[in-house]
Amino acid sequence: MTSIRATEASAAGEASGDVAGVDSSAEAGGRPHPEGGEHGAHPSDRQYVVIALILAAITAVEVVLSYWNDAGLSAPLLLVGMALKFAIVAGYFMHLKFDSRLLRRLFLSGLGLALFCYIAVAAVFHAFTHETKISPQGPGPVVTAPAQLAP
C-alpha cells in the first residue's frame, strides 16, 4: 500500500506535462492521469496486480469466515471485508481516488442515498430479524425454520 501512496507523491512531478515520460513513470510506479490536474497518478500495472491479489485474499478470508459458527462475530467481519473490497475497487480500479472530487461526490451521493433509503425500509419491515412483522405478501405464516430440500 505504501508504494501505491508513492504514486500520489509522484503526481506533482508528472503534472509538468511530460507526456513522453508515460512509460518511464509507469516503470517508476505510476502513470500520469490522462486529464492531468490536481488528481494523482494511476497505479502501475504491477500495483494493479498487487491490489487484485489483496482483493482475492480478502475474498478467501470472507469465505472461510462464512463457515465460522460464531455468527455474532463473523457477520460484522464479513461486512467489513465487503466494504473494504468495495472501497479498493472503487478507489483504485475505478480511479475514484485519483479522479475529480466531483465524480466521487456524484457516486457517493447515489450510494449514500441508496444505503440510507433501503436500510431504513428494511429496518421498518424488520428484515434484519428472522421475523418479518409486516408480511410483504399479505397475511400468512412466516417460515423461519430451515426447510428440507426437495427430493
Add this chain to the structure above:
Amino acid sequence: MTATEVPATGIPTTRTAAGPAPVTDKGGHAAPPTSTGISNEKLAMWTFLGSECLLFGALIATYFLYRNRLGNGAVRPGLVYDIPFTSVSSFILLMSSLTMVLALAGFQRGDLRRGRIWLLCTALLGSGFIGGQVYEFTTFIHQGMTIKTNPASSAFFVLTGFHGTHVAIGVIMLLTLVFMSLKGRIPQERSEIIEIAGLYWHFVDVVWIVVFTVVYLLPGNR
C-alpha cells in the same frame, strides 16, 4: 482575441488576451473543455452508476425483506447454495476487473495490441462468470428452487439475474470495443471510451462484491 493551443496532451486549451482561459483544472493542466473539467461522457457514466446504486439497493433490500418468506415447506435459497463454486465465480469476476484496468493502461500507453488482448481476457472472464451463473441456476432449478417457488427464491433470482444481465451487457460492450479497436477506431487519444466501459465493468464487479457477501455469505442466509 482568443487562440486555441493544442498541447502535447492532445486536449486543446484556450488562451485569451487576458491570459489563459479557465479551461484548465485546479492544477493548471489541460482538461476537457467543459465547465466541470470532466468530459460529458464520463460524467454521464458516473451519474448513471450513481442511479444504478439505487436500482441494486432496491433489489438487495427486497431480498432482505423476502429471504424468510418460504411459503409452505418450500426450498430455502440458502440450503441450495454451493459456496465453493460461487466463490470461484466471484474470484473470476474480481480478476476480470484486473484485466480491465490492464486493458485501459495499455490503451492509455498507446499499446493497443496489449490493450485488446486484456479486453478480450476481460470478456472471456465475464463470459465464464455468466456460464457459472447459468450452471448455478440450472442446478437450483433441478433441486426444486425456481423463480416461482416462494418469495425468497423470486427475490434471489431477480437480484442475481439482474446482475447477470448487467454482466452480459458488459461482455457485449467489451467485445464491441475489441472489434472497434481492430478496425482502428480507438486510437490512444480516444482511450477514454475504454475508461468509460471500464467504469461500468468495475461497477458490476462492485455490485457482485456486495451481493456475494449479503446473499451468499452472511450467516442469516444459510
